Amino acid sequence: MYTDLKDQLTAELAEIEQAGTFKHERIISTPQSGRITAAPMGRGGTEVLNFCANNYLGLADHPDLVAAAKKALDDRGFGMASVRFICGTQDLHLQLEREVSAFLGTEETILFSSCFDANGAVFEPLFGKDDAIISDALNHASLIDGIRLSKAARYRYRNADLEDLRAQLEATRAQNDGAGARRTIIVTDGVFSMDGYLAPLPGICDLADEYGALVMVDDSHAVGFMGATGAGTPEHFGVSERVDIYTGTFGKALGGASGGYVSARAEIVAMLRQKGRPYLFSNSLAPAIVAATLTALELVAGSAELRTKLFDNAELFRRRMSEEDFELLPGEHAIVPVMFGDAALAGKVADAMLDNGVFVTAFSYPVVPQGKARIRVQLSAAHTEADVEAAVQAFVASRAAVQG
Numbered sequence: 001m002y003t004d005l006k007d008q009l010t011a012e013l014a015e016i017e018q019a020g021t022f023k024h025e026r027i028i029s030t031p032q033s034g035r036i037t038a039a040p041m042g043r044g045g046t047e048v049l050n051f052c053a054n055n056y057l058g059l060a061d062h063p064d065l066v067a068a069a070k071k072a073l074d075d076r077g078f079g080m081a082s083v084r085f086i087c088g089t090q091d092l093h094l095q096l097e098r099e100v101s102a103f104l105g106t107e108e109t110i111l112f113s114s115c116f117d118a119n120g121a122v123f124e125p126l127f128g129k130d131d132a133i134i135s136d137a138l139n140h141a142s143l144i145d146g147i148r149l150s151k152a153a154r155y156r157y158r159n160a161d162l163e164d165l166r167a168q169l170e171a172t173r174a175q176n177d178g179a180g181a182r183r184t185i186i187v188t189d190g191v192f193s194m195d196g197y198l199a200p201l202p203g204i205c206d207l208a209d210e211y212g213a214l215v216m217v218d219d220s221h222a223v224g225f226m227g228a229t230g231a232g233t234p235e236h237f238g239v240s241e242r243v244d245i246y247t248g249t250f251g252k253a254l255g256g257a258s259g260g261y262v263s264a265r266a267e268i269v270a271m272l273r274q275k276g277r278p279y280l281f282s283n284s285l286a287p288a289i290v291a292a293t294l295t296a297l298e299l300v301a302g303s304a305e306l307r308t309k310l311f312d313n314a315e316l317f318r319r320r321m322s323e324e325d326f327e328l329l330p331g332e333h334a335i336v337p338v339m340f341g342d343a344a345l346a347g348k349v350a351d352a353m354l355d356n357g358v359f360v361t362a363f364s365y366p367v368v369p370q371g372k373a374r375i376r377v378q379l380s381a382a383h384t385e386a387d388v389e390a391a392v393q394a395f396v397a398s399r400a401a402v403q404g
């Protein structure tokens with residue numbers, strides 16, 4: 001039996017390789033940090049600066065988080081060996097749920113193994129065939145998959161385009177024989193990760209009010225550092241109260257291990273505890289992760305220092321790269337796309353960057369539009385000013401090396 005499939009897969013894998021879209025992994029042999037030792041498969045490791053992690057606040061190897069995780073290993077053991085509703089809930093899990101709610105200013109929070117699972121859980125129990133889900137065209141894959149699991153009518157609007165969002169809201173009125181959708185929700189990423197652009201939340205909330213729709217924001221690329229207290233893009237835009245459902249990850253700024261959440265109005269969370277399938281049928285977060293994430297939230301709530309450092313680094317990088325005549329997408333986020341247009345050129349520059357001691361990744365079609373190939377740089381509070389300047393110098397040298 002397997003012989004046929006083996007041949008087919010071998011051919012398909014060869015096609016991916018030929019198309020230049022095969023994902024090769026680089027092996028890191030140090031903790032995730034601003035400086036890592038990384039190697040392509042089979043080659044020796046070299047120390048490089050890391051400018052492509054979601055480690056925005058530099059917490060991935062922070063000593064306080066590591067200590068909290070070690071203490072939890074001693075006090076609460078390694079694993080829960082259960083889903084939450086059978087015997088997988090420790091006091092720590094409830095404490096983290098309370099702390100996330102307090103941090104975001106929401107009523108209740110429910111934990112998941114990942115934000116991918118949170119987005120997979122949230123739609124199916126709340127939205128059925130009489131309902132409408134309106135999704136930004138550039139939303140994260142996990143939102144797209146989660147929405148597919150529900151029986152609701154699906155609508156899509158052009159990225160961050162409020163006119164098109166209005167048109168989709170209008171279209172929901174035809175549902176249910178012209179009675180309109182029973183429940184309507186607008187779903188958006190808080191930050192679009194390929195561009196570093198923020199969703200236009202004030203306009204989205206205004207339209208939601210006008211049409212009686214709910215608003216959901218997946219703030220994975222913002223929670224912990226956007227907004228005055230780090231509560232994310234809704235806080236940044238002053239619309240925190242107007243967002244009904246937040247999802248996010250602990251796997252980026254907040255320590256970078258794993259875990260995600262839905263944080264929302266009380267009844268919404270109560271229903272997800274009863275019916276959210278990834279909650280009911282997948283294991284509890286490990287206590288060490290829960291404890292370290294609590295420490296991450298404490299650090300973020302206790303001081304703006306890391307957020308300030310992150311944005312200072314982003315601003316410095318944007319300024320210096322502009323001075324060196326690189327084309328950047330404008331913005332304020334710590335994601336800074338350096339535009340090359342041509343896919344092969346972006347790939348060659350990224351390879352040269354590694355030779356120049358800086359780890360970055362090139363993205364091209366179909367991940368970004370045709371002709372918009374780029375190197376996506378991500379700043380971190382773990383970087384020093386000297387690290388940022390070294391990255392700029394590496395870009396200058398790599399461009400010169402590739403263009404000859």
Ligand SMILES: *Cc1c(COP(=O)(O)O)cnc(C)c1O
Pocket residue numbers: 113114115116117140142189193218219220221248249250251258259260
């Ligand atoms: C990273 C990301 C996720 C996935 O988070 P995990 O916790 O790693 O599953 C979901 N949504 C968005 C917008 C993300 O950027």
